[in-house]
Amino acid sequence: MLVLGIDPGLTRCGVGIISATKSKRSLIAVETIRSSPELSIEARLLAIGSAIDALIEHHEPELVAVERVFAQHNLRSVTGTAQVSGLALFQAARRGIPVSYYTPSEVKAAVTGNGRADKAQVGFMVKSLLGLDEIPKPADAADSLAIALCAVLRPQQTSNSETAAQRVWRNAARAAAK
Amino acid sequence: MLVLGIDPGLTRCGVGIISATKSKRSLIAVETIRSSPELSIEARLLAIGSAIDALIEHHEPELVAVERVFAQHNLRSVTGTAQVSGLALFQAARRGIPVSYYTPSEVKAAVTGNGRADKAQVGFMVKSLLGLDEIPKPADAADSLAIALCAVLRPQQTSNSETAAQRVWRNAARAAAK
Structure with a gap:
């Protein structure tokens, strides 16, 4: 199974593709899509949208x-990240x-066992789980692989089979939309 | 000149098209694109993206x-609106x-002369400026026309010719992205 993990961002958007079987996960491709703050939004x-589509x-x-994306964090950059x-x-x-x-803490918990793990720990586990020689850089690239790994390591969660946390999130979003 | 105004929203996205010459503005089409909170994001x-594209x-x-979209307002729904x-x-x-x-206050100022005008005043001026018999409903539809009218009534502002307010906004966004 091929999984594309995306760590959304306007200046740097991490995109990583892994291949996963029951017993083995491997890196297929990873990159950071960049867009210059000098350009119009x-x-x-x-x-970025075209690069994701091409991928x-x-x-x-x-x-x-x-x-x-949670509006609670990084108020100033949340709009671009959400876009x-x-x-x-x-x-x-x-x-x-x-x-x-997945929330950031779900991703951290899935790859390190600790929902509050720091970047270095996440990077270390990405390297370890994919059998890489080095931690992919920058952090956005490593994070995109952690997100893809999270999808493989956790029970399947598409929109049709939500976790309790996702249900809470969806209900809050629904309430806010009314 | 045909202008498409968009009032972004996940549950209701207002889209209005006006035709404008130097002396006359008229309504071409207005609608509210809706998406059910029951669906996956x-x-x-x-x-919504497909409906905008078709339009x-x-x-x-x-x-x-x-x-x-400003992250400062409506924290809970800002993610969907930004998306x-x-x-x-x-x-x-x-x-x-x-x-x-345009910021909400730029739109209000352009169509009513008051950046803090309420919805009713904006609706009234949309009706008046476009020579309509009634104020378009819901408010998202009227707002999309106000946004299109703003583009016509204000000096042209694309990304290449920013106002002072837009420059401040862009610089803040740039700083946040670093």
Whole structure:
């Protein structure tokens, strides 16, 4: 099974593809899509959205895993991050690929056993779980692989089979939308 | 000149198209794209993004005006609103259509003369400026027309000719992204 993990961001968007069987996971590709703050916001979103689409078209992942964006964190950059996450979800849905979302702490817990693990610990486990020689850099790239690994290590969670935490999140979003 | 105004939202996304000459503005089309909170987020974004794209393809607007999303307001719903605004910007950019953004107060000031005008006043002026018999409903529809009118009434503001307020906003976004 091929899984595309996406760590959404406007300046740096991490995208990592892993292959996973029951017993073995391996790195297929990882990169950081960058967009210059000098460009207009629409030019940046076009560049990132197109790069994600090209990646999906090329690798044909069976699942796209995206990190959830919380408005509570990083108030100043949340808009751009949310815009990129929206594009990632749209591009996956446009091709009919199932999507899973995970909170940052779900990702950390899945790969390190500790929902509050720091970046170094997450990077170490990404390297270890994928049998790499080095921790992928920058952190956005390593994070995208951690998100993809989370989708493989946790019980399957698409929109149709939510966890309790996801249900709480969805209900809150639903209440806010009314 | 045809202008498409977009009031981004996940449950209700207002989209309005006006035609404007130097002396006359008229309504071409207005609607509210809705997506059910019962659907998965990716299904909702797919529905809205596709509807925006179909609208752009059908009407071929020469400018797309989008209301800016501020993380400071409506913390709980800002993620969905930002995701939809990202899709709107992406769809415009994908077709090479220039984009303008306006803050809610810029829109209100442009159509009523008061940046703190209430919904009723904005609705009244949308009706008046477009020579309509009634105020378009719901408010999201009227707001999308106010956003399109703002683009016509204010000096042209695409990404290449920013106002002081937009410059401040962009610089803040740039600083946050570093």
